[in-house]
Amino acid sequence: MRGLADSQVAIVGLGLMGGSLAGALRGHCRTVVGVARRAATIDMALAHGLIDQGTTGLASGVRGADVVVLATPVRVIVRQLAEIGPLLSQGCLVMDLGSTKRRIVAEMARLPDHVQPLGGHPMCGKEVSGVEAADPAIYQGRTFILTPLPRTSEEALALGQALVEAVGAHSLVLEPERQDYLVATLSHLPYLLACALIGTADATTSADPAAWQIVAGGFRDTSRVAGSDVAMMVDILLTNRDEVLKALGTYQAKLEDLARLVEAHDEDQMRTVLSAIREERLRMFP
Amino acid sequence: MRGLADSQVAIVGLGLMGGSLAGALRGHCRTVVGVARRAATIDMALAHGLIDQGTTGLASGVRGADVVVLATPVRVIVRQLAEIGPLLSQGCLVMDLGSTKRRIVAEMARLPDHVQPLGGHPMCGKEVSGVEAADPAIYQGRTFILTPLPRTSEEALALGQALVEAVGAHSLVLEPERQDYLVATLSHLPYLLACALIGTADATTSADPAAWQIVAGGFRDTSRVAGSDVAMMVDILLTNRDEVLKALGTYQAKLEDLARLVEAHDEDQMRTVLSAIREERLRMFP
Numbered sequence: 001m002r003g004l005a006d007s008q009v010a011i012v013g014l015g016l017m018g019g020s021l022a023g024a025l026r027g028h029c030r031t032v033v034g035v036a037r038r039a040a041t042i043d044m045a046l047a048h049g050l051i052d053q054g055t056t057g058l059a060s061g062v063r064g065a066d067v068v069v070l071a072t073p074v075r076v077i078v079r080q081l082a083e084i085g086p087l088l089s090q091g092c093l094v095m096d097l098g099s100t101k102r103r104i105v106a107e108m109a110r111l112p113d114h115v116q117p118l119g120g121h122p123m124c125g126k127e128v129s130g131v132e133a134a135d136p137a138i139y140q141g142r143t144f145i146l147t148p149l150p151r152t153s154e155e156a157l158a159l160g161q162a163l164v165e166a167v168g169a170h171s172l173v174l175e176p177e178r179q180d181y182l183v184a185t186l187s188h189l190p191y192l193l194a195c196a197l198i199g200t201a202d203a204t205t206s207a208d209p210a211a212w213q214i215v216a217g218g219f220r221d222t223s224r225v226a227g228s229d230v231a232m233m234v235d236i237l238l239t240n241r242d243e244v245l246k247a248l249g250t251y252q253a254k255l256e257d258l259a260r261l262v263e264a265h266d267e268d269q270m271r272t273v274l275s276a277i278r279e280e281r282l283r284m285f286p
Numbered sequence: 287m288r289g290l291a292d293s294q295v296a297i298v299g300l301g302l303m304g305g306s307l308a309g310a311l312r313g314h315c316r317t318v319v320g321v322a323r324r325a326a327t328i329d330m331a332l333a334h335g336l337i338d339q340g341t342t343g344l345a346s347g348v349r350g351a352d353v354v355v356l357a358t359p360v361r362v363i364v365r366q367l368a369e370i371g372p373l374l375s376q377g378c379l380v381m382d383l384g385s386t387k388r389r390i391v392a393e394m395a396r397l398p399d400h401v402q403p404l405g406g407h408p409m410c411g412k413e414v415s416g417v418e419a420a421d422p423a424i425y426q427g428r429t430f431i432l433t434p435l436p437r438t439s440e441e442a443l444a445l446g447q448a449l450v451e452a453v454g455a456h457s458l459v460l461e462p463e464r465q466d467y468l469v470a471t472l473s474h475l476p477y478l479l480a481c482a483l484i485g486t487a488d489a490t491t492s493a494d495p496a497a498w499q500i501v502a503g504g505f506r507d508t509s510r511v512a513g514s515d516v517a518m519m520v521d522i523l524l525t526n527r528d529e530v531l532k533a534l535g536t537y538q539a540k541l542e543d544l545a546r547l548v549e550a551h552d553e554d555q556m557r558t559v560l561s562a563i564r565e566e567r568l569r570m571f572p
Contacts, residue, residue: 076478088340104328104449123502127567141498169519172326186501190508193479193545195563198541201564204471204533213429213458214465215472215570218514221507222476226567228504230560237556247490248545252378253539254485259476259534264521270523274516280488281512284501 001091001116001153004029004162007066011035011078012058014045016126017073017097019134023050024135024167025211033062036131039162039211042132059087065189067122067163074104081107088115093156095120095163098254099232100184100240101176109149116156119147121175121183122169127227145147147176184243189234192244194226287377287443290315290448293352295558297321298344298366300331301515302412303383304346304357305420309336310453311391312422320349322417330417345373350428353449355406356382358388367393372494374401379442381449385469385518386526387433395435402442405433405462408455413513426454433462470529474522475537478530480512 011022012035022032022045034051036042036057042054050106055061062068062084070077077096081104088094092115095251098104108117126133126143142166148157174182201219206209237244256276261270297308298321308318308331321344322328328340341347346368348354356363363382367390374380375513378401384390394403410428412419430450434443443459450457460468476523487505492496523530547556 012333024310055287078546086323096522104295123500125502125504142502145500174496178494178496182491182494182497182500183486186497186505188487190483190504192370192541192548193417193483194508194567196537196540196544197476197479198563198567198570199543200533200537201471201570202542203536205468206566208464208468210458210460211466211468211472212570214409214431214468216411216428218476218511219472220571222480223512223567223570225504225506227564227571230557230564234556234559235551238551238553239550241551244548245545247486249540250489251486252484252541252545254489255483255534255538255541257485258532259538262478262527262530262534265527267520270520273515274481274503274519277484278510278514278516280464280492281484281509284484284487284498284509285506285513 001093001159002066004159004166006030007180008064009067009069010062010065011051012061012068012070013072014041014050014131014134015071016129016133017068017122019045019131020136020138021069021071021167022098023134024139024236026050026052028107028166029067033061033065035157041131045168048131049133049160050131050134050136057084058263063087064089065092067093067095067159070094070098073232074100074239076235077104078107079162080139085115088112090114091116093118093159095160097122097218099187099236101179103146103239105129105149109151116153117149117155118152118156118160120160125228127224129219129232139173142169142170144171145179146171148173149180180240184240184247188240188244189247191228192248193251194223197223198226206229268272287379287445288352288428289346290445290452292316294350295353296348296351296356297337297355297357298347299357300327300336300417300420301357302415302419303408304355305336305417306329306422306424307355307357307383307453307487308418308426309334311449312336312338314452315353317545319347321388327417334417334420335418336417336422342503343367344356344390349373350375353379353381353445356384358378359518360384360386360525362521363390367397371397371401374398376400377402379404379445383408385410385522386475387465389525390434391462402433402439403415404442405439406446407431407465413510415515415518428455429458430455430464432457432459433465434459466526466529470526470533474526474530474535477511477514477519478534479537483509484512530557
């Protein structure tokens with residue numbers, strides 16, 4: 001297995017995450033090859049200096065690569081894993097950037113023996129999407145979850161970690177089940193809350209032109225992730241359904257507690273509960 | 287009634303909002319007098335150049351003022367309105383910065399005839415509080431709701447609008463009922479959602495040290511307002527209870543719709559619903 005500096009890295013999918021990763025990896029590896037469905041995406045990635053070369057062909061893009069990173073929506077990753085297996089070079093490291101890991105890792109387990117699979121999930125993103133939003137700096141200082149399989153060699157994990165460090169992130173090794181459980185609460189749940197908030201504003205205030213003038217930072221921040229890429233989120237919700245529903249159930253109960261608190265009009269109790277929540281928020285983000 | 291430039295303005299309460307308003311008004315009026323409970327707050331406001339002079343006495347602070355702005359929690363504003371009425375000069379403009387307006391305006395209606403009441407609610411804030419967080423720039427470009435009473439003269443409203451413009455905001459005149467309805471969805475509801483999200487993370491993931499490493503921008507933004515000042519929020523929830531509960535009810539129904547959508551595993555329906563929400567978010571924040 002080659003070191004990162006000598007590797008040809010193929011990034012499949014040049015959206016926000018893949019395009020940014022490609023740009024961040026240039027200079028840290030031998031060649032960055034970009035693979036996208038549309039020629040216009042390749043042209044833009046080349047024009048923005050994100051890739052060394054590009055192709056719209058998945059097979060030609062991954063052929064000869066030392067590292068392949070699948071940066072497409074989760075269920076596309078699952079399909080592409082099945083497709084590329086036979087095409088990959090001996091010892092090729094196959095990674096991905098999907099937000100849910102159980103389903104992907106199960107598919108990675110079926111890759112041919114001559115390749116090394118390693119699940120990945122960088123904890124960053126934006127509510128904008130597409131190669132035009134790519135920003136090689138988005139990985140800087142962020143946590144990049146890695147989910148090795150039992151068959152993943154130490155050498156392959158080390159190469160994955162070198163890639164993570166090369167883009168400025170720090171790696172965190174987790175079991176796929178634990179990662180899917182944690183991100184259900186910490187990432188997928190906030191998306192659904194934000195969506196329900198937009199839906200509520202649409203139902204209650206959007207007919208009043210004054211609403212647009214008074215909507216302030218609180219609403220903007222709380223609803224931000226409702227602007228996330230829909231294809232990405234649909235695949236996440238479909239592949240992490242049980243964990244998301246559990247987190248949502250807990251959330252609905254917490255919200256019902258707060259509704260009762262407001263209804264009860266008990267000032268002392270309100271102060272106690274809301275102070276504890278505020279302190280917890282400050283502990284999370286000092 | 288004096289113009290703003292000739293006015294002595296008393297700001298009662300030198301927290302984030304009052305301290306910032308004081309600092310933003312300096313240079314736009316004759317004198318800014320700060321009133322706070324603690325001498326240390328006055329000292330800090332003086333040291334930061336937010337006020338020209340300060341006092342811990344409410345009576346001495348508002349005496350002789352041409353404009354009084356109450357910048358305390360909503361129910362404190364209600365108490366202070368009853369207290370200061372008899373002390374105010376002829377023609378004094380009495381404003382406030384409270385987030386709910388029906389209760390405050392009802393109390394303002396009972397002020398002596400010789401003063402001019404005008405409700406106010408600037409649409410800005412931060413999850414930090416206290417005079418040390420004061421920032422005269424927070425009003426820049428923001429909407430500042432004004433709720434005049436039937437007895438409020440045009441001259442008094444014009445003076446209130448001049449004050450709003452002096453701090454860089456733009457005024458929006460609304461009826462108190464309409465403002466309370468709108469902010470229930472656009473401001474108070476996001477607070478409760480953020481609180482329930484923190485409560486959920488506390489229940490599901492906070493025992494796992496990995497949670498702290500993977501918590502990312504989405505969770506941070508969606509939960510930000512859970513760090514809001516508790517005394518301020520308790521008063522808001524107590525004085526806008528019915529509107530907040532109505533908004534919360536609509537929200538719970540929207541969330542239940544989303545839960546059913548995730549449960550149903552219907553990809554097309556999911557894409558349709560989430561795309562419409564995303565487009566609505568983009569319309570709100572282009």
